[in-house]
Structure formats: C-alpha cells, structure tokens
Amino acid sequence: MRHLFYLCLLFHSLLLASFHSTAVSLSAEQAFVADLTRQITADELVELPLQQQSFLLLRREAMTSYTKGTAILLPDGSEHAASPKHIDTLRQQLNDYGWHTLALMPPTMPADIVADDVLADYQQQLVARLNAAQQLAQQTPGVTIIIAQGSSAALLNQLYASQQLTEPAAFIMLGAYLTDTALNRQIAKALATHQVPTLDISHQQDNNQVLSQLRLRRQLVNKHMKPVYRQRHLSGSGYNSDVQQWVVQEIYGWLTSVGL
Template sequence: MDGVTVLRHLPFNLHLFRLPALLLLSLTVTQAAAQQNEEQEQEEAADKAPESYEYAAPSYRIERSKLKITEPVSWEQLQRDDLSHYLKPATVTPLLAGPEDFITLIKNELTSNSKGVAILLPDWQQGATTPNSLNYLRKTLPDQGWTTIAVQPYEKPPQYPSIALKPSEQEEENNTSLEQYRQKLTAMMTAVMEKAKTYPGMFLVIVQGSHAALLTDLYQQEKVPLPNALVVLSSYMLTATENEAYAKTLAQTELPVLDLSLKRDHPLAVTNARLRLAYADKEMKASYRQRILNNFATGDYPEQSLLREINSWLRYEGW
C-alpha cells in the first residue's frame, strides 16, 4: 500500500493535511532508499577490498625487504674525503699511527733560510683547514721559512663529557674516555714528529682548544717527543678539575710556552687563561708569556696580530 492509498482511508478532517503528509512520506521513502543503496555499495566495496589487499600486500612486503639502510658517514671520514678531493694530491700526506692512519697537509718552506717545522693541530671536531687562525698560519709561515704540517685530528670521544648523575661516576667515565683518546693522540703526534725530523731546523707546535691540555700532559709525561717551543690558542678543558690540572701541568713543564687567547672567546677559555697565569706566576715559570688579543667576532683570531705575537715571542726566545 503506497502513501496515496493510506491517505484515502483517513478521516475527513485529516484530508486537509494530506498534501504535506504526502510530501513528508515521499521524502522519508526517498531517504530510506538512498540509505539502503549506500549500505549496499559499502558492502560491495568491503567484499572487493580483501581481493585488492591480497594482490597488493605481497608486492609491498617484497619491495620493503629490498631496502638497504646504510649507516651515516662519520664526521672524521667526511673531513678526510673533503681534504683528499679538494686539495692537491701533493699537499695531502697520509701517515700511519699504529693500526690507524690519518691525514696531514704539508707545505714546504719557500725561502733560502729554513727555520724549521711548524706543526698545526686544531681542536677536535675541527678540520685541518677549518680554523681561520691555523689555516692562515699554514699558508703564511712557509713564506717566512717554516715548513708547515697541518694535522687532521680525530673526533672527540663520544662519551665525553660524562652525563652520569654522581660526580664520582662522571670523573671515572671522563678519565676512561680521555685516556683512550690520549693513546690515539700519542701515536698520532709521535708519527708527526718522526715526519718533522726529516726536515732541518727547530720544531714549533701550535695547538688549539682542548688538544692543548691533552698534549701538554703527554709532553710532561714524556710520552711524545718534545718540540722546541709550544704555542697554545684558546685552550681549555670542559670540567673544572681538568682545567686546574692543565694549569698546573703547563706551569711545571720546561717547554717555552706562548699562551694566546681572545678578548671575545669561549667562556671557559677566558676564565682558565687567568688560572694558567696564576699558576705560572706561582711556579715562577720564566719561559711563559700570555697575551690576550682584541677581536671583533667571537673566536676569530686577527691574522696579523696573531702572526706578530708568534714572531716577536720566537725572537725573544732566541729563534
């Protein structure tokens, strides 16, 4: 029975409303039919979905299994690759330190009077050509009679400084990490000194950052052949205990030392420069000079001032 037949059997007083009721009933029937069609389409799609999934899933899993995720290249390897790629092959000289090799950049002196060899060691996480100060010296010193050997350093120990909760655990972990790194640094600098001895003249080591503290300790323990003079640039360690030990060692070493830092420098470099000067005065170290250079950009050495300080100090020392 459709909507019109139902309306014909209604009482007389309801016939006045049969037209709106007819429209409402027709709308209801239409909506019910549309909903039924939508449900039917969803059921058909659900019936087809497993077939398409069965077809696509195996192919997807096979392609995913073919993916090979390579490990990221280490910072040290990137530096080595850049130096080998962008510099002349005659400049890049690999040296062997125990079971590992490392890269040095050698530039021969360009004068008739050879003064010696200047060994340039940047801070860790720096490249052999990255620090503006050392790279400037690498290019300039050969014109003044120095053969320069710029060393590409190893990476900083991954677990240094320690993030342990207890101070005793921090100190133990730091000592372990630094001791392992000192062994690698000992082999590296011993190989560099052996290479330097093939050239005439004196040996000057110019070292930056934390390497200055580590290398001074190796010199004091006589684990590495001693140079004739040592220049340290913005040197510091990352903990107060290590900085104090470094200041004491530097004051007690017999090496002539030029200690340079900047007006605008790393906060630890500025603070510990005063500490090193105090210990040098306490030990009455005669062959020690400290200078603080004026600069505009933080950590950026003024090239002419840097070269002038080194040359004047060497002349004072008699070289």
C-alpha cells in the first residue's frame, strides 16, 4: 500500500513538472492567442504572415450601408487583441459607425524596454505588424485610422515622428505612456512634431506617467503649432463600461469634426 502511495505521488509530481514546463515555454502572446482562439468566433480570427512569424488579428466588417474606412486597433504591449480596456468595445461598436476594424495582437513588451537595442527591436516588430495590417486595410475602401493604447500608443507616436510608419488619416491615443520617465517625456516632443491629426484621451485612474505629461504635451503642441490636436481628460477608468461608451462617443465626435 505504501509502495502504491509513493508511485501516485511520483506520478503527480511528474504531471506538475510537465505542466510547469509547458507554461514556461509559452510566451504571453502565445497564451493570449490560445485563449482568444477558444473565445472568439472563427470568422473574426485572421493570421497574418510576416517574414519571421505570423501574428493574430481580429477582423470585423462595418455594419452600415456605407464604409468610412478601417480602424486599426493596437492594445498596450501587456494586453491582447480583445483587451477589456477599450479595445474590445471599440472593435465591435465602431462597426456601427461605418468602420471596418482590425484589432492587432501586439508583440510581448520586453521587461528592459529602456535599453536602446531592445527598444529599437521592439519598435521594428510594431512597424512590421502595422505595415501588414495597413496592407490588409487597403483592400477595403476608405481611409485608415489608428487607435492605440498605453505603451503601444507611445511608441507609434514616436514612429510617426521619425517617419518610420505611413501616416494614417487620424491617430487616437488612449492613455499613452512609457514607464521610463525620460522616454515618457519624449512622447510629448514626438507628438508635437508629427503632423498626424491626433486625439489624446486619458483618464483620472491612468498611470501617473500619463497624467504627469499632459500639460507638457499641450505646451509643446502649441509651441510647434500642431494643426489638429485635441486632448480629453476623462473621469473614471478605461475598464468601466460607462467610461468606455463615453470614449466611443468622444472618438466618433472628434472624427466627425475632422471630416472622417
């Protein structure tokens, strides 16, 4: 009996070790993809090929008799393509306003993003995914707009300033920030120097790095006379459903005001 007990204990330990090994071998992006593949309708799942590896995006068509264009959505580097913080709501509700939506899975954000070589490599991964998504967007009529969140918004903002990405018709930033203070200040400088019409949305409960730079962004935008920029600071959190509906209306209203 004791011998059988030890055999069962050994078998249980081996199972735990095997499970731990599998979990460790999966990247955060792979784990997100596995979850979304189980939860999202199959006709919304698209795997776009790249030179090194493919990546997942979620595609939905406009639900109107007219088409304004395509909204490409990029969540924060720590989130997934159906992020409950704005992205999932926007990718579904913008269809009712004439927009096709493409929600991209971002590359997993590295821990040491402040290192120059790591940052440059991660930005090139973003460029590759955005270029692939924009090529897909060109298959449908209308303009392309970009809605990005958190770290992804901050990095795309810099890529537009350095002209490493094709400029969209409009750029919406949701709580754009980077955790490093020096890099975070560069967001304001980049924002003021590129000419993409920009809506900059933040919340009271956003990261302090977001809130600390809002005044500087306004100052530099005014200094450099950026032609189309609006900053909106809202109450609450991006995870709250009422706030998410507010943001949908803010985006719709602003796009209408700039002719989109």
